[in-house]
Amino acid sequence: MLPWRRVLSRRSAVDRTPNALARALEKARREGRGWLDATASNPTAVGLGMPERIVVEALADPRSARYEPHPFGLPEARRAVAEDWLRVDGVAIEPEHVLLVASTSEAYGLLMHLLADEGDEWLVPAPSYPLLPHLARLNGIRLVPYRLAAEDEWRVDTDSIRRARTARTRALVAVSPNNPTGNYVQPDELDALASLGLPLVVDEVFARYPLREGARGVPSALLAARRGAPLVFALSGLSKLAALPQMKIAWIGVAGADDRLVEEALGRLEVAADALLSVATPQQLALRRWLEAADEVRARIGQRCRSNLAALQAALEGTAASVLRPQAGWYAVVRVPRIGTDERWALSLLDRGVLVHPGYLYDFEDDGHLVLGLLSEPAAIDAAARVLVELMRGLR
């Protein structure tokens, strides 16, 4: 047998050792001990997906029998996205500036290809979405964190951006609302980001899930183009916006203060997208129908998230654990006393039959954070709250 070092690339050699929580889950599974999952983020697994009839009917378009490849997706599907952006968020974008991809992960990959050479750097928020480091590794770029600071709400720490920026910085990522902290990018923050003169990549997949009355930020970072950002890429997709992760359609909206730069970026993206042609025709033909049906799906999800959040907040009131106030999204961050690591807390909860995520997975700068998925069945959130209350009592 050939030694794998001679066959497989160095860059694909990632550490696959399961962490302590994964090992504990495996052990519980082997021993037949069940647990309640308070980390759910797959709407189709918790009864919150789009109704089956609409999913299926929309796919039955006879035009699916023909293949007409378009690098950025079928014009009518791109028009449907542009019209939906205007209808729901009041954001105007030309359909020609919308490109369809299979997932936001693919969108990140294309943009890393467009905006960075091997070893170049992107600034990314911390804490944030755990998949970003993996996508960066696949695309050979380096991520450098900038800070989100927890004040009354979580805010971008602009000094930390100044400190993190180097001659190799090529773009800045913002997630609005951020996963898991739930803060929207606010107008003054968007101004500060636009003034950096860097391309902005803004992930808005959770933007239509406010968790309380009046919680809002900028309707879309595409508006940064009018505030001087040379290039802006706004990312969204069906997986969150319409609770259809299985349909694999996401999109990038492209804008920018510099028209020629925008045209050149679109031209280069077209060549890259033409090499992939990754979005399936039946899904593109169904897209308009799904976007129309998504308002109701989001209303149901919003209700689940808000009632889970309220239950969690009420249960932890007056204990040593507290819920950090999110503005939007599908997650809640619970702050716990910093005795022992986040992992220890998560293991203690699992021992008592509930799964939550330790904060370190999201790159919090210190221990003392647990992350819960607000899509979870209410019984799982109630159980997590009950166990947390028990554990907090045990501290006294």
Ligand SMILES: Cc1ncc(COP(=O)(O)O)c(C=O)c1O
């Ligand atoms: C911030 C953020 N962006 C994107 C995604 C996933 O989107 P997609 O399924 O389109 O890759 C997630 C999934 O949890 C997410 O948290």
